[in-house]
Structures are given as structure tokens and as C-alpha cells.
Amino acid sequence: MPDATALDQATAMIEKTWGRPIEALESLAVRSPSEDPLLRSVMHIRSSLVVTDNAVAVHQDRLHALSRPAVCRPSTTWNGLPAQRRTFASLKPRAGLPFRPSAT
Template sequence: MPTTMLDQATAMIENAWGQPLEAREVLAVRPPSEDPLLPCAMHTRTALAITDNAVTVHQDRLDVLSRHGYVPDFYELDRITETAVSLHVAYAESRAYL
């Protein structure tokens, strides 16, 4: 399975702070004076989690609409196109956050 942008962000956070993400999540809600960069990194990771979920949903929908042996009805062509566009947008958002 390919590494997602969310996985990459998690690895970057763990490498930068030298601890597992779970240990850092508790500290991320403390006042920013202790570590101002950590809440920003965790906020970005949260945004990546949302876009990662969107990518998965759009990819699954596109897989269903374009599965092998399935002939879509004419009205479904718009759904296929909209889903493909939404998938590209979600990928672009993930790349921008990363």
C-alpha cells in the first residue's frame, strides 16, 4: 500500500520531536509558549486526516462507478467526472497541506 500524505506528515512529526505521535498529541493542547510549532504541525496533520478521508471516499466512489464490466448509464457520466475532479482536488489539497 502506498504511503499517504497523512502517513508522511505523521512520520515527519515523529522524527522532528523524537517521540510517537500519541505522546505529542497531549502536549499539543498546552499553551503555545511551551512549543509554538507543535500545535501548528498537529493542526496541519488534522487537515491531512480530513483530506485523506476525502481522497478515500472519492477513490472508492470512482472505483464503484468504473468497475470492470460495469457500463454506466448516460446520467452517471457526470457523476464519474465530478468524482474524478473531486478526487484531484482532494489530492491537491493534501499536497498543499504537506
């Protein structure tokens, strides 16, 4: 299992140890927690791994979405129509003030 997550490994270990599928063990841990307190503890830890695994998947999806290369069409701009674009060459000094381009 080279690509197995901690959740997958925990599920396999729990199923092997108790000899039942995880769905049956979940219902058993909920219905009679006092009969097998160790099973209840193990299922509680596994449920926290489920939450963590889901959170990691969501953050990975967000990271992949943010790191994709952007597609810029030549007809679109950040602030409006192509006629509204201003380039450095089109900037003119204000009347009476010397023209100094900004450092940013």
C-alpha cells in the first residue's frame, strides 16, 4: 500500500483485528459501547482520521485550483474594456507637476 493514507491503514488494521467489516464495527461501537471500550476508542480515533482525511482532500483541491496556470484572453482586462486600458506610455504628467513614474 504505497499510496494508502493513515485512514486506509487504520481501517485495514481495525478490520483485521476485529475480523469484521468497518460498517459492522461502527454500528457495534455505537449500540453497545460498554461491551468493548477498546473498540469504542479505536472507532473514535478513526472518526477523527476521517475528518482529517476529508480536510486534507479539500485543502489539496484548493491548492491545485490556486496553482493552475491562469488563462488570460487578450480581449479581457482586469479593470474593464480594452479601450479603458492604460499603459505606461499613455500616462501623462499632471499639469504643473513633474512626471515621475511610480516605483511599484
